[in-house]
Amino acid sequence: xxxxxQIKNLTHTYGIGTPFQRSAxxxxxxxxxxxxFLGIIGHTGSGKSTLIxxxxxxxxxxxxxxxxxxxxxxxxPKKIRDVRFRVGLVFQYPEYQLFEETxxxxxxxxxxxxxxxxxELDRCVRESARLVGxxxxxxxxxxxxxxxxxxxxxxxxxxxAMEPEVLILDEPTAGLDPAGRENLMANIxxxxxxxxxxxxxxxHSMDEIAQNVDRILVLKSARVLMSGAxxxxxxxxxxxxxxxxxxxxxxxxxxxxxxxxxxxxxxVYTVEALEQEILALRKGGAPC
Amino acid sequence: xxxDITLGQYFPGTTVAHKLDPRTKILLVVLYIVALFCxxxxxxxxxxxxxxxxxxxxxKVSIKALVRGLKPVLFIIIFTGILNLFxxxxxxxxxxxxxxxxxDTGLRNAVFMVLRIMLLIMxxxxxxxxxxxxxxxxxxxxxLNGLKKLHVPVHELAMMMSIALRFIPTLxxxxxxxxxxxxxxxxxxxxxxxxQKAKALIPILVPLFISAFRRADELATAMECRCYxxxxxxxxxxxxxxxxxxxxxLALGVLICAGVIVLRQFGL
Numbered sequence: 276x277x278x279x280x281q282i283k284n285l286t287h288t289y290g291i292g293t294p295f296q297r298s299a300x301x302x303x304x305x306x307x308x309x310x311x312f313l314g315i316i317g318h319t320g321s322g323k324s325t326l327i328x329x330x331x332x333x334x335x336x337x338x339x340x341x342x343x344x345x346x347x348x349x350x351x352p353k354k355i356r357d358v359r360f361r362v363g364l365v366f367q368y369p370e371y372q373l374f375e376e377t378x379x380x381x382x383x384x385x386x387x388x389x390x391x392x393x394x395e396l397d398r399c400v401r402e403s404a405r406l407v408g409x410x411x412x413x414x415x416x417x418x419x420x421x422x423x424x425x426x427x428x429x430x431x432x433x434x435x436a437m438e439p440e441v442l443i444l445d446e447p448t449a450g451l452d453p454a455g456r457e458n459l460m461a462n463i464x465x466x467x468x469x470x471x472x473x474x475x476x477x478x479h480s481m482d483e484i485a486q487n488v489d490r491i492l493v494l495k496s497a498r499v500l501m502s503g504a505x506x507x508x509x510x511x512x513x514x515x516x517x518x519x520x521x522x523x524x525x526x527x528x529x530x531x532x533x534x535x536x537x538x539x540x541x542x543v544y545t546v547e548a549l550e551q552e553i554l555a556l557r558k559g560g561a562p563c
Numbered sequence: 564x565x566x567d568i569t570l571g572q573y574f575p576g577t578t579v580a581h582k583l584d585p586r587t588k589i590l591l592v593v594l595y596i597v598a599l600f601c602x603x604x605x606x607x608x609x610x611x612x613x614x615x616x617x618x619x620x621x622x623k624v625s626i627k628a629l630v631r632g633l634k635p636v637l638f639i640i641i642f643t644g645i646l647n648l649f650x651x652x653x654x655x656x657x658x659x660x661x662x663x664x665x666x667d668t669g670l671r672n673a674v675f676m677v678l679r680i681m682l683l684i685m686x687x688x689x690x691x692x693x694x695x696x697x698x699x700x701x702x703x704x705x706x707l708n709g710l711k712k713l714h715v716p717v718h719e720l721a722m723m724m725s726i727a728l729r730f731i732p733t734l735x736x737x738x739x740x741x742x743x744x745x746x747x748x749x750x751x752x753x754x755x756x757x758x759q760k761a762k763a764l765i766p767i768l769v770p771l772f773i774s775a776f777r778r779a780d781e782l783a784t785a786m787e788c789r790c791y792x793x794x795x796x797x798x799x800x801x802x803x804x805x806x807x808x809x810x811x812x813l814a815l816g817v818l819i820c821a822g823v824i825v826l827r828q829f830g831l
Contacts, residue, residue, distance in 0.1 A: 388749030
């Protein structure tokens with residue numbers, strides 16, 4: 276697989292030359308591959324927000340490079356807007372950015388800035404609205420009449436309508452109820468499956484990350500602590516816990532069973548995998 | 564960009580200038596302004612400048628910070644200076660050059676005017692640099708207490724002022740966030756003519772207003788939950804009390820102000 280984004284020794288220092296000098300991102304290097312679903316997890320203040328704002332050129336690195344399809348995004352600073360169209364970023368609580376009279380117009384804001392018009396614009400707006408589950412009759416409503424969860428879907432559609440190659444989601448489910456959370460994640464999974472576009476999901480919730488992503492990047496105090504497939508990362512549960520992070524609930528159960536002397540892989544992170552492990556144990560005739 | 568805005572920024576400290584009662588400081592500034600407008604000779608202006616210098620020395624506020632406060636009014640200072648310099652008629656002309664002429668009174672007025680504005684601004688800035696906005700509104704509320712008899716809603720005004728001050732940093736942060744979010748959707752705030760630039764502000768202003776109203780609503784509810792019902796019968800956590808240093812400072816202030824007025828009578 277070809278890397279779509281390459282982050283090379285990225286460093287961002289705030290307040291250089293003042294007593295408040297502080298590095299939010301320090302010497303981070305990693306790759307994001309085309310079509311993958313990458314999860315980024317880290318404690319508050321681990322540099323997640325600063326990092327993702329670099330990926331679409333909202334912040335300029337104070338050191339290091341970001342390559343999009345092999346090209347430095349800051350090679351031509353005047354064309355940074357193109358990078359923002361290609362790497363779509365959905366902020367935390369994006370519903371507070373809505374401003375237009377109708378849902379349709381708000382979703383159309385991004386693609387219009389891109390220069391899309393006429394039928395192409397209409398197609399982008401309707402398709403992205405459908406992707407996040409906004410009904411056609413809701414398109415003519417004012418976005419301020421909608422519920423909180425629906426507003427968030429509209430904001431998400433507003434970024435999807437730009438048809439970015441990479442989609443970055445910063446805590447997309449924060450503040451939603453469990454049903455709304457699962458619903459929204461299902462929409463995002465569908466989008467990933469059908470469009471085969473790259474997604475970067477930033478989250479606090481280990482369970483949410485474990486259920487969705489192909490690969491996890493763990494950040495700790497402005498650096499990359501580990502990266503790898505979920506099974507690899509959760510196999511290092513002890514380290515995660517010392518870093519102040521959680522492991523998925525299923526992994527915690529597996530670890531507890533293992534601690535009681537049962538022969539279970541403590542790195543499982545889905546209910547199905549744990550079920551398989553326990554069933555295998557029973558077949559083996561070990562006492563339960 | 565937005566973080567550079569300073570509105571009467573407060574530099575915490577423990578000097579006498581910081582410890583003085585906010586009421587004392589407000590009154591001293593008023594006295595200072597009165598004295599400044601009575602001054603009209605080199606002696607009295609010198610006295611005013613000396614007073615400020617002593618206060619600055621006591622407060623340990625850096626001269627740099629004070630001078631920075633002058634920046635926004637630099638244009639007004641220069642404009643006043645030039646206007647006074649060239650367009651004041653006088654008995655004796657020092658320079659005559661076409662329609663431009665500088666008279667002795669003009670030169671005098673220009674120097675004094677510029678000095679007056681600079682001292683005025685630095686004096687008030689010294690107060691805001693040494694007094695937190697909260698204690699400043701507190702002091703103002705107590706000073707204006709008497710106006711309550713005239714049905715002036717003093718407490719409500721002071722409360723509004725402290726809330727406004729409290730929310731300035733919050734709103735700045737919010738604006739930053741909304742700007743980033745719209746930039747991520749390809750909004751362009753830099754290029755285009757004036758009308759296009761004004762239009763580009765709509766995606767920022769609408770969400771900002773909506774969130775400001777939402778915050779106001781939430782704050783009102785939170786205040787009501789804590790049984791806020793206006794100033795009636797409300798007690799204070801920090802009750803302002805004049806100390807000996809306040810009486811001394813006020814006495815000195817009155818003395819200097821009176822001195823300037825007396826000197827003025829003698830034509831100095």
